[in-house]
Amino acid sequence: MSDLLPRVESVLKTTPARWLTLTQTLPHDLLKRRPLPDEWSALECLLHVVDTERLLYPVRVKAILKGEKFPxxxxxxxxxxxxxxxSPVALAREFEALRTESLKLLKTLKSEDLSKEGVHGELGPVTMANLLNTWAGHDLMHLRQAEEALLQPFIDGCGPWLVYFESHRIATT
Structure with a gap:
């Protein structure tokens, strides 16, 4: 567990640049395209991580440090x-600014903070280590979800290579 802080930091540092690259490079219509009506587009994934950066993760870190409950x-x-x-690029830049502040907060944590507990409104007691693993995983999960959404319009045009993409197709049923 002693390597958790640098591992989490390394993931959290890379995410803003990845979102900036996607939003500065890809066409707006591709970013907004939902793979299915009830699935998020890449842009909706980005909006969600902006929300969580603004409203959740830093707030939860502070709550756990104080042993408090959070909703x-x-x-x-x-x-x-x-x-x-x-604006996709403006949203990515907002995420980058929020993440810069979050990384400053992360730098204040020490290994002894990893066992501190707070109480999640639905899940009950959680440790700082639980939260930090979730934060890094959440970043990676939504980047993957965004990339899966971006991939969908290309799959049907793969012709004979379609067999290599079947495991990445988002099911329509």
Whole structure:
């Protein structure tokens, strides 16, 4: 567990640049394209990680340091909604600024903080180590989800190579 802090930091440091690259390079319509009506687009994934960076992870780190309870979060009910004028690049830059502040907070943590506990509103007692693993995993999970959404319109055009993409196709049933 002693390598948890640098491992988490390494993941959290890479995520803003990855979102910036995607939003500065890919066409807006591809970023907004949902793979299925009830699945998030890449842009919705980015909006969600902005919400969690603003409302969840730093707040939860501080709550656990104090041994406090913190509420659960429902992205569908409490999350920000995309609008037609949402700028992907501006959103990625907002995420980058928020993450810079979060990394400063992360740098204040010590290995003895990893066993400190707080109480999640739905899940009950959680440790700082649990939260930090979740934070890094959450970043990677939503990057993967975004990339899966971006991949979908290309799969059907693969012709004979389709066999190599079947495990990446988002099921329609």
């Amino acid at each position: 659960a979060f429902s992205p569908d009910e409490q999350g920000t909604k995309l609008t037609e004028d949402t």
